[in-house]
Amino acid sequence: METPERMTAITRLMREHHGDIDERPSEPRDPYRTLIGCVLSHRTRDENSSRAARNLFAEIEGPLDLLTMKPDTLKELIRCSGFFNQKARSIVAISRVLVDNFGGMVPDDRETLMGLPGVGPKTADIVLSHAFQKPAIAVDVHVSRVARRLGLAPNDAGPERVKEALERLVPPDLYRFVDNAFVRHGKEFCRNSNPRCSGCFLIELCTIPGSQSR
DNA sequence: ATCCCGAGGG
DNA sequence: CCCTCTGGAT
Numbered sequence: 001m002e003t004p005e006r007m008t009a010i011t012r013l014m015r016e017h018h019g020d021i022d023e024r025p026s027e028p029r030d031p032y033r034t035l036i037g038c039v040l041s042h043r044t045r046d047e048n049s050s051r052a053a054r055n056l057f058a059e060i061e062g063p064l065d066l067l068t069m070k071p072d073t074l075k076e077l078i079r080c081s082g083f084f085n086q087k088a089r090s091i092v093a094i095s096r097v098l099v100d101n102f103g104g105m106v107p108d109d110r111e112t113l114m115g116l117p118g119v120g121p122k123t124a125d126i127v128l129s130h131a132f133q134k135p136a137i138a139v140d141v142h143v144s145r146v147a148r149r150l151g152l153a154p155n156d157a158g159p160e161r162v163k164e165a166l167e168r169l170v171p172p173d174l175y176r177f178v179d180n181a182f183v184r185h186g187k188e189f190c191r192n193s194n195p196r197c198s199g200c201f202l203i204e205l206c207t208i209p210g211s212q213s214r
Numbered sequence: 215a216t217c218c219c220g221a222g223g224g
Numbered sequence: 225c226c227c228t229c230t231g232g233a234t
Contacts, residue, residue, distance in 0.1 A: 038219080045218045048232065082218085082231035090221095120221045140219050158225085183219060193217090 009150055009205050010170055014177045016201070017184035031106035031131035032062050032098070038123040039090050044081045052081035063095035063104050090118030108132045121159065129176035137170070138179040139163045142186030149190060151207045 036056065041049040055077040060066050066074070075088045094116050098104055106127065107113055113124040125138035137143075139159045143166075147153045153165040170178055186192075189200040197203055197214040206212075 041218090042220045043218055043229095044231085045233070049219075080232070082233080083229080084231070086230065118221065122220060126219085138219090142219070179219085187219090 009152070009202055010166075010178070010181075012202065013181040013185055014174065017181040029131060031108070031127060033057055034131040035094065035106055035119070035123065035127050036091055038126050039087055039094070039118055040078060040081050042083065042087065044083065049081045052078040055080070063098045066091065066095045067099060093117040094119070106131070108134070110136070126179070129179070133176065135172040135175045137163055137166050137175045139166075140179065140183065141192075142190075143179055143182040145192060146182045146186045146190045149208050149211075150202060150205050155207070 033053070037049070037053045040052045040056075056074070059073075059077060060069065071088060071092070074091070075084050078084050078087055078091075081087065097116055098106060107116075108128065110124050110128060113119055113127055114121065122138055122140050125136040128134040128136040129138060139162050144153075144157070144159055144162045147162050147166060148155045148157060152169060153162045157165065166178060167175070185200075185202075189196045195208075195211070195214065197206065197211045200206070200211075203211060
């Protein structure tokens with residue numbers, strides 16, 4: 001496949017799917033909210049993590065408020081997202097570090113972000129790209145799967161290799177739109193199980209066997 | 215029973 | 225790279 005075709009595929013994806021995921025809105029949002037929203041979203045359905053984020057941020061403004069909250073109150077607010085014990089611990093730990101070491105501000109470089117408890121590559125890249133408008137591509141399971149199926153990355157590529165592949169194909173000023181586009185496509189059409197190939201507008205590029213007749 | 219926007223540890 | 229952590233919603 002020629003590079004122009006791949007570029008077209010990505011461009012079409014980004015045109016089709018806009019930012020409508022809670023902590024990845026089209027417009028940049030408060031870094032702290034973005035960060036905590038990512039923690040709440042770990043391995044949970046977006047409706048549930050979004051509800052938890054709205055519940056929580058109806059009560060607080062920033063890390064200082066959060067640290068004054070009773071642990072049970074916090075857990076109750078985020079319960080609907082599941083894994084609430086682990087998430088509550090992580091949210092408190094992060095807020096503690098932010099207040100103690102960073103003046104209550106969220107750091108804007110990748111290394112420091114990934115040093116925070118419960119913050120890995122995906123969360124760091126979401127915060128960098130969406131809250132700070134920095135050129136970073138956030139890769140989650142949807143991005144990886146869709147990129148591999150479209151032949152944009154080798155089918156045995158892990159998150160890091162997928163990221164490198166996409167960085168070579170997308171202009172840096174568009175990096176922050178990649179995750180929403182791929183995630184949306186991955187949820188609506190290119191699902192992990194039972195993909196809706198018949199509705200996919202990129203089916204001619206698909207590499208998975210049987211996709212043309214599904 | 216199965217799925218869901220990961221991170222950390224071995 | 226694989227395993228575990230750990231809960232709600234359908």
